Each structure stands twice: as structure tokens, then as C-alpha cells.
Amino acid sequence: MAEETVTTERPADAAPGNTTIIRETRSTGSGTGIIMALVLLVAIVGGIYLFSQNSETAKDNAIAEAAGDIGNAASKVGDAAQDAVNTEK
Template sequence: MEERIVETDRAPEAPVHTTTVIRERGSGGGAGIIMALALLIAVIGGIYLFSRQSASESARDNAVANAAQDVGDAANKVGDAAKDAADNLNHKD
């Protein structure tokens, strides 16, 4: 048996480059939505309370104005009654 040796020249292998891509999801995506909803509810609640307070102040101001008008009307009636009484006393003499 004959021994045979075969030699071949191969080009050196190109270096292997591996690229790894890591994608991280933004943490708190669901928490951000919950915070936005909580903020929205707080703003709506604040607007509601402010409008109720404004309506209450307006109602109070209207009540005071009506009471002042009633007092003025009553004072005019008393003045008219006093004038009529004075005129009746002057005409009897």
C-alpha cells in the first residue's frame, strides 16, 4: 500500500463578526397610562369643585342682593306709610 499525502492550500477564513441587537421596552408603559388617567380625573374633579364653588358664591351674592332689595322696598313702604300718617294728621286739624 502506498501512502499518499495531499496538501491543499486554503485561504484563511474570514473573521466572523456577530452583531447583537438588544431592544429594551420602555418600562412603565402601562404605568404611564394609569398616571395620565389619574391626572385627567384630578383635573376634571378640580374643575367640577371650582365651578360648584363659583356657583355657590354666585348664589350667595344673589341672595344678599335680593335681601338688600327687600330691605330697600320695606324702607320705602315705611316711609310712604309715615308720610301718609303725617298727611292724615295735618288734614284733620
């Protein structure tokens, strides 16, 4: 919205009630507020996107690590079974 300022001045040497000067000034917005709001919106959306990507990467890494641990455990069980079979002979 445009701000409006109304100033009423009465010259010192004017007779009372005869002369009134009214000056109206309007400040036109340069759009700085809108630009700042857009920059802030882009920064927020970008931050949300980056945080969601980091979350997905962390989740994928955790799943890969768990799968590796399961593979190692299965290998140990297989080795133990092989040792058990070899001791019976």
C-alpha cells in the first residue's frame, strides 16, 4: 500500500483564516518488500528441499549399512554351520 502524508502549514505572516497551504506527498513503493518476500520464500523452499534430500540420503545409508550387517551375520552363521559339519567327521 502507498503511504500518504498530509501536511498543513500556515505561513507566519498570513492573516488568520485567509491562507492555507496543503501539501500531499505520496511515497511510491519500489517493490523492495515484494522482492525480499520472494527471496525469503525461495530460501525457505530451498532449505526444505535440501533438508529432505539429506534425510533421504541418511535413510538410504542406514538401510545399506543394515543390509551389510545382515550379510556379515549370515556369513558368520554359514561359517559356524560349516565348522559344525567339519567337526562331526
